Amino acid sequence: MTRYTNSSQPATTFSLDGEEVPFTPGDTVLQAAHRVGRYIPHLCWHPGMHPHGSCRLCSIKVNGRPAAACTALASAGLQVENQTPAMQAQRKALLQMLFVEGNHFCPSCERSGNCLLQATASHHEMEGPHFEEFYPARPVDASHPDVLLDHNRCILCGLCVRASQAQDGKDVFAIAGHGIEAHLVVNSPSGKLGDSALSVDDSAAQICPVGALLPKRRGFETPIGERRYDRHSVADAHTQEATAQGHEEDPT
């Protein structure tokens, strides 16, 4: 159904949890919501990247039917449910599954406090993992002089893949395999990061929302209490990925 704000001007808003959100043609629901500071949880989405639709944390209901907010196009009069108890419970279960599938032991991770997965789980009041731990034993690639790749922490969001292609023009990363066997691969003769074209200054090296890709020799450089999500709520859509320049940058 098309709604109109007056007799001649077509409406360019949709309803997000009962509040009207303006959009421009071509916007996705998540893009439009992010622009006005409305938080729809997400991990694989980034404002500078094409949507991936893989993490499903941004699942919403559009006119009563489930959809991914990062891929669903906004249109006038949509009725979008976002922060409902049912959607929040579903997101919490997704977060719990992500935690048990990898090694997300926060006390040992240099990304702690700057980690989107950690902050999102905290926001959703995830107290325990609920599911059985996988305890994966995937390789850690320390071959690059400036960047560490820990496959145990990769959530397969594909942000490094897209950033390397679209922003760095290098095609360093890809996701291979299917289902539980899906994994990140590195485009180099040896398959090692050290033999790839990746530079620590590349967007791909800095865009990882978790601790899978980390710059070396910067571990724990920001004290507890001063890290990104110590100072900013993950629900503030303008503080978490305002730029593609990584998590160490001050978002204020």
Place this chain on the structure above:
Amino acid sequence: MSTAHPHHAPAPPPYPALPRRKLKVATCSLAGCFGCHMSFLDIDERILQLIEHVEFDRSPLTDLKEVGRCDLGLIEGGLCNAENVEVLRDFRRQCHTLVAVGACAITGGLPAQRNAMSLPHILGEVYQQREGLKTGCAIPNDPELPLLLRQVRPLHEVVQIDYFLPGCPPSADSFWVFLTDLIAGRTPRLASGPIRYD
């Protein structure tokens, strides 16, 4: 028509005060570093308020070795050996409400970082191949030593857990919020602020 205004209705007679029984609380540490107990003690002088409402059964604070019937059991540490499993099952049998406290109890934590390696490899590294050891050193094999599990596991994979207090360790305020909620008869709920995983 009555002229009594509802706001002026007489107060209902007070209910007779029920004798308030102190909650019986037990705590223990399995495969962990004892940091959660130390953080619990960081409630500082509030422990004097707490002790008005609880009494401790088995705990490092009492040095009792067996757990009795308890309202609440707080367990830090994961499961790394057969004795840990036995103690946990005792707590589950004896405690009405069981709480997994801290990263090790909830996810296996730091001890679980050994899970990517085989047990013989780890034992060999520690007891036989370590620098400075004489050749021929043996891996301890005394029947009194509890058998190690192949992997360190979190508590909820073995028994039903009622609540999780995340953190490494959970902050003193998390303990305080949780315990005061429970004592007041409220369902404990940590808001996102006190929930930390590091």
